[in-house]
Amino acid sequence: MDLFGVSMIIPLLSHHVKALGASPTVAGIVGSTYGILQLFSSTIVGSWSDVVGRRYSLLTCLLLSALGYGLLGMSTSITLFVLARIPVGLFKHSLSICRALLSDLVSESERPLVMGHFNAASSVGFILGPVVGGYLTEHEGGFYTSSFTCAAIFLLNAGLVWMLPWNETLIQTNSSNSTSKCHDNNCSKPASNGSHTNKCQPAQAAETSPGASAPRKLQGHLRWREVSLLQPAWRQLSSVGSKIHMVASSDMWDLFLVRLLMAVAIMLYYSNFSLAMEERFSLKPKVTGYLISYSSTLGALAGFLVGPVTQLYGNNMPALLLHSTVLTCSLIFLYGTAPSVWQVLLTSTFFGISTTIGRTCITDLELQRGGVQASGTLIGAGQSVTAVGRVLAPVLSGLAQEFSPCGPPSLGVVLALAAIGLLLIRIPKWDGRGIIKIATL
Numbered sequence: 001m002d003l004f005g006v007s008m009i010i011p012l013l014s015h016h017v018k019a020l021g022a023s024p025t026v027a028g029i030v031g032s033t034y035g036i037l038q039l040f041s042s043t044i045v046g047s048w049s050d051v052v053g054r055r056y057s058l059l060t061c062l063l064l065s066a067l068g069y070g071l072l073g074m075s076t077s078i079t080l081f082v083l084a085r086i087p088v089g090l091f092k093h094s095l096s097i098c099r100a101l102l103s104d105l106v107s108e109s110e111r112p113l114v115m116g117h118f119n120a121a122s123s124v125g126f127i128l129g130p131v132v133g134g135y136l137t138e139h140e141g142g143f144y145t146s147s148f149t150c151a152a153i154f155l156l157n158a159g160l161v162w163m164l165p166w167n168e169t170l171i172q173t174n175s176s177n178s179t180s181k182c183h184d185n186n187c188s189k190p191a192s193n194g195s196h197t198n199k200c201q202p203a204q205a206a207e208t209s210p211g212a213s214a215p216r217k218l219q220g221h222l223r224w225r226e227v228s229l230l231q232p233a234w235r236q237l238s239s240v241g242s243k244i245h246m247v248a249s250s251d252m253w254d255l256f257l258v259r260l261l262m263a264v265a266i267m268l269y270y271s272n273f274s275l276a277m278e279e280r281f282s283l284k285p286k287v288t289g290y291l292i293s294y295s296s297t298l299g300a301l302a303g304f305l306v307g308p309v310t311q312l313y314g315n316n317m318p319a320l321l322l323h324s325t326v327l328t329c330s331l332i333f334l335y336g337t338a339p340s341v342w343q344v345l346l347t348s349t350f351f352g353i354s355t356t357i358g359r360t361c362i363t364d365l366e367l368q369r370g371g372v373q374a375s376g377t378l379i380g381a382g383q384s385v386t387a388v389g390r391v392l393a394p395v396l397s398g399l400a401q402e403f404s405p406c407g408p409p410s411l412g413v414v415l416a417l418a419a420i421g422l423l424l425i426r427i428p429k430w431d432g433r434g435i436i437k438i439a440t441l
Contacts, residue, residue, distance in 0.1 A: 002094050003122045005153035007129025008136070008146045009069070016143050020078050030082055032391075037089025039387035043244055045093045046100065046380020051239040054101040057376075058161050064091040066154035073147030094157070095122065096383055100376040103367050109315055111367070113307030115360050120303025123356075127296055243377045252369055254426045256385050259362050261419040262325060263389030264396065266355055268412035269332050271397035276405045281341045291348055299352025306360045317368070318427045321361035325423060327354040329416035336409035 017027045049057035068088035075081040099115065106114045136142045136149070273292065277283040283291075313320045331354060335347040363382060370378040400407030 001125065001153055001157055004125035004129045004132075005069070005150035006092075007125065007127075008132055009072070009150050010129075012143050012146060016075075017078070017081060020075070020081060022078055026078065030078065030085070033082060033085050034089040035387055035390050037086065038092070039384055039391065041090045042093060042096065042383035042387060043247075043377060043380040044240060045091065046096055046376040046378070046383070047240040047243040047374075048236065049097045049100060049376035050243055050374055051236050054097055054104070054376075055161060058094060058097045058101070059158055061091045061094045061097060062154050062158035062161065065094065066151045066158065068092070069147050069151040069154060073144045073151065093380065093383070094154075096379045097376065099363070100379050103375040103379075108368065112310040112315075112317070112360055112364050115363060116303040116306025116356070118303070119306075119356060119360065120300050123296065123300030123303065127293065127300060243374050244381075246374060247370065247377050247381050250370065252366065254422060255362060255366055255369065256381070258321075258325070258419045258422055259382060259385050260389055261415045261422070262328065262358060262362075263386045264393050265332060265412035265415040265419070266328070267389060267393035268397055268400070268408040268415070269335065269351070271393060271408050272401055272405065276408075277341075277344070279405045280338075281344075283341065291345065294345075295348040295352045297352075298349060299356045302353040302356040303360075305353065306357055309357060317361050317365050318423075318430050321358060321365065322420070322423045322427060324354050324358040324361060325416065325420055328358060329413060329420060332409050332412045332416060336406045336413065 014027060014031065017030055022030060045057065045061065064087045068084050068086070068091075071080065071084035071087075075084050099118065102114050102118060103111055132146075136146045270292075274288045277288045277291070310317070310320065327350065331347045331351045335344055335351075338344045338347065363379065366378045366382055367375055396411060397408045400411045404410070
C-alpha cells in the first residue's frame with residue numbers, strides 16, 4: 001500500500017513542477033530536496049524507532065507523510081510544493097521501520113525468506129501504482145486527485161497500525177558503552193511483536209492490548225503510550241546519538257562500501273536506459289517501457305526466491321552476496337556490450353533477480369553483524385548510504401555519457417568489480433554471518 005501510493009505520484013512530480021512555471025534548473029533543485037532530506041533523516045529516524053518503539057515511530061512517519069502528500073495536493077505554487085516535500089523527505093521511512101519490525105519478529109534463519117516476501121509485496125505496489133496514477137492524470141485535476149489518494153492511503157495505513165495488537169519491549173540505552181558491548185556480542189534476541197530483550201542490561205518493557213485499561217503491576221512495566229510519549233526528549237536524543245555512534249564506530253565499513261558501490265552501479269545501469277535503447281537499437285520509448293516493466297516484474301517475483309536460494313546456500317550469506325554481485329556485474333557488462341536487443345532482453349531477465357537477492361543479502365548481513373537491538377539504526381544507515389548513491393549516480397552518468405551511450409554501464413562494471421574485489425578480500429575475515437573472525441591462540 002505504501003509504495004502503491006507513492007508510485008502514483010513519482011512519475012507526475014516533474015510534470016507538475018514544470019506546470020507550476022519552474023525552469024529546468026529550479027525543477028532539478030526542487031526534485032533533489034527529497035533525496036537530500038532522506039540522506040540525513042534515514043539513520044536518525046531508524047535509530048529513533050529503536051529508542052521509542054516501532055509502533056510510535058511508524059505512526060508518526062505515516063501521519064506526517066500523509067500530511068506532506070495532502071499539502072502536495074494543495075500545491076499551487078513552487079513554494080507550497082517545496083513545503084509539501086519537507087515532511088515527506090524527513091519522515092517517509094515507513095518501509096525501513098517495517099523492515100526493522102520484521103527483523104525483530106522472526107528468527108535469524110527465517111529473516112531472508114520474510115524480507116524477500118516483503119520486498120516482493122513492495123515491488124508489486126510499485127508496479128501497479130504508476131498505472132493508476134497515469135489513469136487519474138488523464139482527467140482534469142488528476143495530479144491533485146493522485147496526491148489526495150496517496151495521503152488517504154497513508155492515513156489508512158496509520159489506522160491499521162493503531163488498531164493492530166502490539167506488545168513492545170523497549171530497551172533503555174543510557175550509555176553508549178553498554179550498547180556497544182551488546183553490539184559486539186550480538187546478545188539481544190527478538191521477543192514478541194517488535195520487541196527486544198537484552199541480556200546485557202535491564203530492560204524496561206511496555207505492553208499494550210486494545211482492551212487494556214491500566215498498566216501491568218510489574219516493576220519496570222509501563223504502557224506503550226507512557227514509555228514512548230513521556231520519555232524526555234533529551235533522553236531520546238541521547239539514545240539516538242549513542243546508537244548512531246555505535247554504528248559509525250563499528251567495523252562495518254566494508255558492508256556499507258559494498259552497498260554504495262553496487263547501488264551506484266545499478267543506478268548507472270538504469271540511468272540512461274531509454275536513451276541508450278533509442279540510440280543503439282532505435283527502440284521507441286513505449287517498447288523500452290515494456291522492457292523496464294518486464295525486468296521490474298521479474299525482480300518482484302524474485303523476492304519469493306530469496307528463501308529457497310538462501311537455504312540452498314546453507315544460510316551462508318557472504319557467499320551468496322559474492323555470487324549475486326558477480327552475476328550483477330556480468331549482466332551489466334553484457335548489457336553494455338550487447339550487439340542486439342535480444343541480449344538486452346536476456347540481461348533484463350536475470351538483472352532484476354540478481355539485484356533483489358543482493359539487496360536482501362546485504363541487509364541481512366548488516367543486521368547479523370550489528371545485532372537486532374539496533375536494527376532500525378542499521379537499516380536507516382543503509383538507506384542513507386543508498387541515498388548517497390542516488391546523489392552520485394546522475395553526476396557520474398552525465399560525465400560517462402559524454403564519451404559514449406555505453407559509458408554509464410561501463411562505469412557500473414568498474415564499480416561492481418571494485419565491490420567484488422572488496423568482498424574477496426574481506427570475506428575470508430568473516431564468519432558465516434558476516435562478522436569479523438576473532439583470532440584465537
